[in-house]
Amino acid sequence: MTAVGGGCEPACVMEQRERDADAVLIGSALGGLVAGAILARHGKRVVVLEHADTVGGRGGSVPRDGYWIDFGHRDGHDVGDCQVAWHHGVEAAREAGVDVALRRVAAPLRVHHLPGGDVTTGGDWSAAGLVAMACAALSPREDDVEELRAVVARLAGAEPAEVAGAIPETLGAWVTAHAASASVRRAVLLMAAVVFHSHPEEASAGRFMQFLRRRAAGSPSIPDDDEVGGMQGLIEPWARAIRTHGGEIALGWKPVEIIVEGGRVRGAVAVDRANLVREVRAPVAISTYPVWENFDLIDERLFPPDLVAAAWQLKAHRADLVGWQAGLRRLPTVRASGRPEDHAGWNRLLAGPERAYRGGYQITSLTSRRAAPPGRHLLALVMARFFRGGSTAGQPWSAARAALDESIAYLHRFYADLDACLEWSAYQYVTAPQSMSWAWAPVVRHGLEVPGIDGLYLASSTLEAPAAVLDIGAYAGREAARRALGHLAR
Numbered sequence: 001m002t003a004v005g006g007g008c009e010p011a012c013v014m015e016q017r018e019r020d021a022d023a024v025l026i027g028s029a030l031g032g033l034v035a036g037a038i039l040a041r042h043g044k045r046v047v048v049l050e051h052a053d054t055v056g057g058r059g060g061s062v063p064r065d066g067y068w069i070d071f072g073h074r075d076g077h078d079v080g081d082c083q084v085a086w087h088h089g090v091e092a093a094r095e096a097g098v099d100v101a102l103r104r105v106a107a108p109l110r111v112h113h114l115p116g117g118d119v120t121t122g123g124d125w126s127a128a129g130l131v132a133m134a135c136a137a138l139s140p141r142e143d144d145v146e147e148l149r150a151v152v153a154r155l156a157g158a159e160p161a162e163v164a165g166a167i168p169e170t171l172g173a174w175v176t177a178h179a180a181s182a183s184v185r186r187a188v189l190l191m192a193a194v195v196f197h198s199h200p201e202e203a204s205a206g207r208f209m210q211f212l213r214r215r216a217a218g219s220p221s222i223p224d225d226d227e228v229g230g231m232q233g234l235i236e237p238w239a240r241a242i243r244t245h246g247g248e249i250a251l252g253w254k255p256v257e258i259i260v261e262g263g264r265v266r267g268a269v270a271v272d273r274a275n276l277v278r279e280v281r282a283p284v285a286i287s288t289y290p291v292w293e294n295f296d297l298i299d300e301r302l303f304p305p306d307l308v309a310a311a312w313q314l315k316a317h318r319a320d321l322v323g324w325q326a327g328l329r330r331l332p333t334v335r336a337s338g339r340p341e342d343h344a345g346w347n348r349l350l351a352g353p354e355r356a357y358r359g360g361y362q363i364t365s366l367t368s369r370r371a372a373p374p375g376r377h378l379l380a381l382v383m384a385r386f387f388r389g390g391s392t393a394g395q396p397w398s399a400a401r402a403a404l405d406e407s408i409a410y411l412h413r414f415y416a417d418l419d420a421c422l423e424w425s426a427y428q429y430v431t432a433p434q435s436m437s438w439a440w441a442p443v444v445r446h447g448l449e450v451p452g453i454d455g456l457y458l459a460s461s462t463l464e465a466p467a468a469v470l471d472i473g474a475y476a477g478r479e480a481a482r483r484a485l486g487h488l489a490r
Contacts, residue, residue, distance in 0.1 A: 018278070018279050018280075018281070019047060019248075019278075019279075019280050019281070020045070020280075020281045020282070021045040021046060021047045021267075021280050021281070021282040022039065022044040022045045022046065022282060022283070022284060022484075022488055023035070023036070023039055023044060023045070023046050023047075023282055023284040023285070023286060023484055023488075024047050024048075024049060024267060024268045024280040024282040024284070024285050024286075025046065025047065025048040025049065025285075025286045025287075025288065026049060026255045026258065026268060026285060026286065026287040026288060026289060026297065027048075027049070027050060027051075027057060027076075027077045027078070027255070027287065027288035027289055028048050028050040028052075028055040028056060028057060028235075028239070028249060028288070029056065029057040029058075029059055029076070029077050029078035029288035029289075029460065029461070029473060030056070030059050030078065030234065030235060030238070030288075030461075030470065030473030030474065030477065031078075031286075031288045031459035031460055031461070031463075031472075031473040031474075031476035031477040031480065032048060032286055032287075032288035032459060032477065033048070033055065033056075033235065033238035033239055033242065033477065034092050034096065034238055034459075034473060034474050034476075034477025034478060034481070035286050035457075035459055035476075035477040035478070035480040035481040035484065036048055036238070036242045036247055036249075036286075036477075036481075037096035037097075037098055037238045037241035037242050037245075037247075037477075038092070038095050038096045038477070038478065038481035038482075039247075039481050039484060039485070040241065040242050040244075040245035040246060040247040041095075041096055041097055041241065041245050042481075042485060043245075044484075044485075044488065045246075045247070045282075046242060046247035046248070047247070047248045047250060047280045047282070048242065048247070048248065048249040048250060049250050049253045049254075049255045049268060049270045049278075049280065050249065050250065050251050050252075050253065051075060051252065051253060051254030051255065051270070052073040052075045052076045052251065052252075053073070053251055053252060054073055054076075054251070055235055055236070055239045055249060055251070056072060056073070056076065056078075056231075056232055056234075056235035056236075056239075057072055057073060057076030057077040057078040057288070058071060058072030058073065058076040058077065058078050058079060058080050058430065058434050059072055059076075059078040059079060059080050059081075059231060059234070059235065059461075059470065059473065060072045060073070060076070060080070060230075060231050060232040060234070060235040060236075061228070061229060061230035061231050061232035061233075061235075061371075062232075063228075063229075065327075065373075066372065066373035066376070067229070067325075067327050067371065067372050067373070067376070067378050068228060068229030068230035068232055068364075068368070068370060068371050068372075068378070069230070069325055069378075069380075069428070070082055070230045070231045070364060070380055071231075071321060071323075071380075071382070071428070071430050071434060072231075072430075072434075074430065074431075077288060077289050077290065077293070077460075078288060078290075078460070078461050078473070079433060079434060079435060079436045079438075079439075079461050079469065080231060080434065080435075080436075080470075081231070081436060081469050081470050082222065082230075082231065082346070082362050082364060082380070083105060083108060083220040083221070083222060083345070083346065084102065084220055084221050084222065084223065084234060084470050084471065085214060085215070085220050085468035085469075085470070085471050086100075086102060086220075086221055086470075086471055086474070087214075087467070087468075087471055088467050088471050088472075088474045088475035088478060089470075089471055089474035091474075091478060092474040092475070092477060092478040093237075093474075095478060095481070096238065096241055097241065098237045098238055098240075098241045099237060100223065100233075100234060100237050101223065101224045101225050101226065101233065101237075102221035102222065102223055102224065103221060103222055103223075103224045103367045103368075104219050104220075104221050105219055105220055105221060105222055105344055105345045105367065106219070106344075106345075107121070107123070107124070107343060107344070107345050108123075108124050108125055108219060108220050108345035108346060109123040109124055109125060109129065109133070109194075109345055109346055109348065110123065110343050110345060110346070110347045110348070111123065111133055111136075111137065111194060111347075111348045111350060112347060112348070112349050112350070112410065112414065113137065113350050113351075113355070114349060114350065114351040114352070114358060114406070114407070114410050115351070115352075115410065117410070117413060117414060119336075119414075120132075120133050120136045120137060121343075124215075124219065125195065125211075125215045125220065126212075126215045127152050127153070127155070127156040127212045127215070130152070130191040130194065130195070130212075131148060131149060131152050131187075131191070133191070133194060134148065134187040134188075134190050134191050134194075135148070135187070137190060137350070137355055138183065138186065138187055138190065138355070140181075140183045140184070140187060141183070143181075144181045144183045144184050144187075147179065147180065147181055147184045148179075148181075148183075148184045148187050148188070151175070151178060151179050151184055151188060152188065152191070152212070154178065155188075155205075155208060155209050155212055156209070156212035156213060157213075158209040158213070162209070163206045163209045163210060163213075164206065165206070166204070166205040166206035166209060167204050167205075167206030167207065167442060167443075167444055168204070168206075168442050168443070168444065169204070169205045169206065169442060170201060170202055170203065170204065170205065170442050171188070171189065171192055171200055171201060171202075171203045171204065171205045171208055172189070172200075172201030172202065173205070174205035175188045175189065175205075189201055190350075190355050192208055192440075193350070193355070193356075193357045194348045194350070194357075195208075195211060196384070196436065196437075196439075196440065197357070197386075197437075197440050198356075198357040198383075198384060198386055199386055199388075200357075202442075203440040203441075203442070204440055204441060204442035204443075205442075206442075207439060207440050207441075207442075208440075210466075211468070214467075214468050222344070222364070222367040222368060223368060224367060224368050224369055225237070225368075225370060226370075227370065228370055229364075229365075229368050229369070229370030229371035229372070230364050230368050230370075230371045230378075233368060233370070234470065238477075250270070250278070252272055252273060253270035253271070253272055253278055254270055254271050254272075255268055255269070255270045255297060256269055256270060256271055256296075256297070257269040257297055257298075258285045258287070258294075258297045258298050258456065259279075260298055260302060260453055260456070263452055263453060263454055264283070264453075264454045264455055265282070265283060265284060265285045265453065265454065265455030265456050266281065266282075266283070267279060267280050267281040267282045267285070268280050268282070268285055268297075283455050283487070283488065284455045284457070284484045284487055284488065285455060285456050285457070286457045286459050286477075286480045286484065287456070287457070287458055287459065287460060288459055288460050288473075289460055290314075290315070290318075290433050290438075290460055290461070290462045291307075291310075291311040291314065291445070291446050291458060291460060291462045292311040292312060292314070292315045294458065295308070295311070298453070298456075302452060302453060303450055303452075303453070304450070304451055304452065307446050307450065310443055310444060310445065310446060311446065311462075313441075313443050314438055314441055314443045314445060314462060315433075316387060316389070317386070317387070317437055317438050317440070317441035317443065318387055318432040318433035318435075318437055318438060319384045319385055319386040319387060319432055319433070319434070319435045319437035320384075320385050320429070320430060320431045320432040320433075320434055320435070321382055321383070321384055321385070321428070321429075321430040321434040321435045322382070322383050322385060322397075322400045322401075322404060322427070322428065322429050322430075323359070323380060323381050323382035323383060323404070323427070323428040323429075323430075324380075324381040324404055324407075324408055324425060324426070324427055324428065325378070325379070325380055325381075325425065325426055325428050326378070326379040326380075326381075326422055326424070326425040327372065327376060327377075327378060327422070327423040327424045327425070328363075328372075328376060328377040328378065328379060328421045328422065328423060329375075329376060329420075329421050329422075329423050330375075330376075330377065330421055331363070331366075331377055331421070332415035332416070332417055332418045332421045333415060333416045333417050334414065334415060334416070335413070335414060335415060335416040336414075338416075341363060341366075341415070342366070343363075343366075344362075344363070344366040344367045345362065346360050346361075346362050347360055347361050347362065348360045349361070349407050349410065351406070358383065358403060358406065358407050359381060359382055359383030359384070359403075359404075359407060360381070360382065361379060361380060361381035361382070361407075361411070362379075362380055363377055363378065363379050363380075364378050364380060365377040365378045376423065377421075379411075381404070381407060381408065381411070382428070383400070383403060383404065383407075384435040384437055385400060386437055387432065387437075397429070401427065404427065436461075436469045438461075438462055439461075439469050444464060445462055445463060445464035446458055446462065446463065446464060447463070447464060448463060448476065448479055448480060448483065449483065454487075455487060457480040457483060457484060458476075459473075459476035459477050459479070459480035460476065461473060461476075463475075463476045465479075
């Protein structure tokens with residue numbers, strides 16, 4: 001008896017939905033693609049299960065009428081950013097035989113003070129650059145400047161043991177203990193706000209130390225791929241490498257279980273939009289999901305209790321992202337100079353005398369040639385809404401939109417002709433855990449391997465690793481591939 005519409009026995013149909021592999025990758029976030037590219041280059045059979053319709057998750061970009069919108073697919077995993085500290089990525093690319101095109105950002109930071117419009121230009125993310133920014137914003141006394149430099153030097157020069165000990169300590173508590181002047185404490189918290197955190201007193205002191213230490217290694221970069229725009233340029237080269245070496249990227253397949261039997265990984269199960277099942281049998285599973293999302297795929301009772309506790313604690317520090325994306329017919333004119341905009345880095349927005357964080361914006365097309373159609377440009381304004389004890393973000397949409405509108409109104413004052421440049425614009429709302437809020441959490445995160453589950457590697461952006469946001473994906477993927485190769489060689 002033949003199967004309906006197929007001329008094939010049922011066993012043959014079932015066979016098409018099963019596959020043996022050396023490694024199954026859960027999600028196509030950067031860490032998974034890096035691991036997959038390295039493993040495929042070593043001749044290993046790789047299958048990537050991705051429930052979205054594009055690779056990269058929220059770390060990449062989505063095409064819209066020739067524009068590449070950063071911060072990724074609504075159904076994707078991982079987190080995004082628009083500048084890359086790319087150190088571990090260099091080594092990972094070498095091991096995978098991948099060429100990632102990056103352009104250095106000469107002036108990565110400009111700070112705007114709302115509503116007046118004072119602008120601090122030419123800054124960077126280094127300790128010295130952030131101190132200069134804070135001094136320009138707050139005008140501290142000379143004695144306080146000297147103390148500020150000494151306090152920041154201590155943060156930036158902390159030894160590894162001090163950094164590790166300060167990870168569970170909040171920055172607010174740390175500066176209270178180490179800075180005598182209220183002005184200095186305020187300046188340090190302002191630095192952390194400009195880097196990212198809208199509640200800097202709640203951020204991890206150890207994470208801020210790590211940030212300052214890493215930023216001494218050089219300027220950040222922005223992807224500039226020949227084929228795709230924005231942050232997708234950091235993603236696609238790895239996907240191309242996987243396919244080139246015979247690996248499979250199965251889009252539209254949502255992982256629902258990582259099979260663990262007898263303390264060992266046996267493969268993974270995924271479903272398509274019709275909830276039809278596909279099983280991939282493999283001795284290695286590399287998950288790119290935030291750590292707590294793995295408990296939807298594997299019974300959390302199989303994980304060590306301390307890992308589970310830390311995972312749920314880390315989840316409480318997630319945030320979603322709201323923003324405004326604008327397609328531009330041409331570059332807007334800076335009102336103060338009368339010249340077209342040429343700042344390719346981040347613009348951070350601070351509001352009022354308290355210098356409250358109001359997000360930031362960037363014209364990504366100034367560095368990424370494919371971010372917008374030829375002759376057009378893309379402006380992205382984003383704000384993170386940190387979860388503060390509830391099940392939803394800290395402020396409702398109406399309040400978030402009001403804050404966005406305040407910043408948009410400022411842009412219309414800062415630029416002389418923004419209205420004339422607008423081709424289209426739209427608000428953006430990306431649910432948690434989109435932003436890199438977890439990167440500042442005063443929580444010691446998980447390791448790559450899980451005691452008691454042989455063959456499982458957690459190569460996600462929630463990994464505890466000596467790497468910056470996004471570069472952590474390269475680190476996690478490279479290390480997962482190395483350990484997987486050792487596992488497969490047993």
